[in-house]
Amino acid sequence: MNMIAQLPVLPVIVPLVLAPITLLLPKGRAPHLYATFVSWATFAACIFLLREVAEAGVLSYHLGDWAPPLGIEYRVDLANALVLVLVSGIAAVVFPFAYRSVQLEIDKHQSPFFYGALLICMTGLLGVTITGDAFNVFVFLEISSLSTYALIAMGARRDRRALTASFNYLVMGTIGATFFVIGIGLLYQATGTLNMADLHDRLAGQNSRVIDAGFAFILVGIGLKLAMFPMHLWLPNAYTYAPSAVSAFLAATATKVAVYVLIRFLFTVFGFDFAFLGAAFTWVLLPLGLAGMFVASLVAVFQEDVKRMLAYSSVGQIGYMLLGLSFATVEGVSASLVHVVNHALMKGALFMAVACVVLRAGSHSIHAFAGLSKRMPYTTWAFLISGLSLIGVPLTVGFVSKWYLLTAAFAAGHWYAGFLIVASSLIALLYIGRVAEVMLLREPATEGKYVIAKQDAPLSMLIPMWILVAANIYFGVNTDLTGDLARRAAEALMLTAGAG
């Protein structure tokens, strides 16, 4: 048994097999420690995988030793290795972070279920990312979605609206997944295969209405999952009322994985041979990306609830990723991938800061943030730095993303998109600035329900949060790793898509 040969399957099999054991553990600390350990083991496997792929090129793993066009294949190239490391990395940070937050927000007797569901959710996201089989994507997508519905509903102990938010997400998510399955079915009807690489070969040269319809169904299905602008209505409530740790994990990973799936289908499965693709870029992704950037960001400015504000901001940020994709150039796709990673880092840190505030102040309303710099300085600065990153201030990852996007926009000849990117960044300045003003300049509440003691969040939360904040700065200064990998990944994607 060669471990390296088995490496590609580990990120999925390890958490999938180990997650149910969480339910057998005694309630309280044990499930948390165990889940943290599992997430670290998975993270380690993903890191090895990324190193292996960066050196040796594409890895292909045949489940059950069935050769690819017939059997299920796990195919790891740079693009999904990067997303794998991102998802498992965020999980490795969120799991240790979650303990105190979960202790406060969730019944003790539910803790094994909570950590079990979070592990399964992570498994699903990793599975979606790693698989090279179109139907397998659906299965893993539903594994992660079903556990996500349960996780969001667990926020009901603090606010019963978590239940309705979860139900709405379930309805929208299921419609999205079913659309996706219809699309896969149509592609299967036209080609007789489910393997993505094989699909690409067999779709080449085919041009029928069946494939067009399949493409449309897949685009709408994934669009619902990734909260593409007019289909984002499930997201704000779901992220607002979910337990804080869940919001941090989901905001950093779930939509990012959906963006990856979109990239995979657009470039690897369909490719530029597919006549519809150009139209989809010009008439769907580009305008919807731009609309999301503005409308969702503007809505974010007027939110009283900081979590909801960040959720709307997420919809806006997804607009940037779609915009990068829609240029259909190496620069555009690599900008999109870089922003997938960078946005996960900043949104993860921001939602973690909110979780710290919820722990001490018991609320995520903006009123709870009044004078926070005098009460919880470390949390305040973590929020501010990652907030600046979200706006795109130099020396942070946000700046790197925006820079890549701008160069891609100008290189692709969409100069107006370049101006719009800058303009929408100013909106981010508005909503982050609003919270910053409240935190830095207002006096802390002395009476009412938002009074908080001068005590920062516990170290178990501060350390993971500051690791993400440090990553925000580190990858903002040193762009070799993310920028270079994303570029190589984008080049490989464009090559399979048949550009140039």
Place this chain on the structure above:
Amino acid sequence: MDGWVEFALGRYNYWIVIVLMMTGLYIVFARGNLVKKVVGLNIFQTSVFIFYITIGKITGGTAPIYWKKDVYYGGDHGDGHGDGHSSEDAHDANATHEVADHGEASTSLHDKIDNDLATNDLKAALENVEADHANETTTLHEAPEGAEKIANDALAASGDKIESSFKVDKDALEAMKDTHAEAGADAAAHGAAYAESGLQYVYSNPLPHVLILTAIVVGVATTAVGLALAVRIREAYGTIEEDELVAMDNVAEFGGEAEAAAS
């Protein structure tokens, strides 16, 4: 006009799929009751199950037989797919099947003939041959391996072998050989030949069935979670009507704002 009617009627499963799909989606959007929404989702998903099962039915297709790992017989793709999209593929697979059958298990050939041709003479002849030339089967068994490269060659070879050694009903064999000879030629003509020779049958491709079994499991899980959420919502709100839930949530939100303004 007739062509259109035939087109519409011939695809009646697809009409069912579309009607179910739209009914389901309409219920999800138009109904305020959460349980009804879940039922609507179920109907919507059921339409997809029917769709998958429909595309799994192939006229004239057969199971792909793989001799060795990574070696396909009779063309690149064994499993025929699509409804008439790939009848050529399907018939290639069929040819493969024939070869394999002649070689490996004469019982299966025997069954097929029993079912499709209903040629009692041939059946009887085969039975005799089976009894008389038991050792012939072993040579036949090896035949396809010798002619592994090109399915049609192998087919012709085994066809000839049968002809020479089995001395069965010439007409039936001619019909079969004719059909096989056309394999790879015009697919439509081929299908017609099948229809005329009475070999027309519908094959169920197992893969869509397996896929849809998985999707059914996912659908059951989704329904379970959805209904569980509806139960919890009723516990927390005392209702499962969406209008009332939205109204209560709005009150909660306005209440929150009023409090904030007061503080």
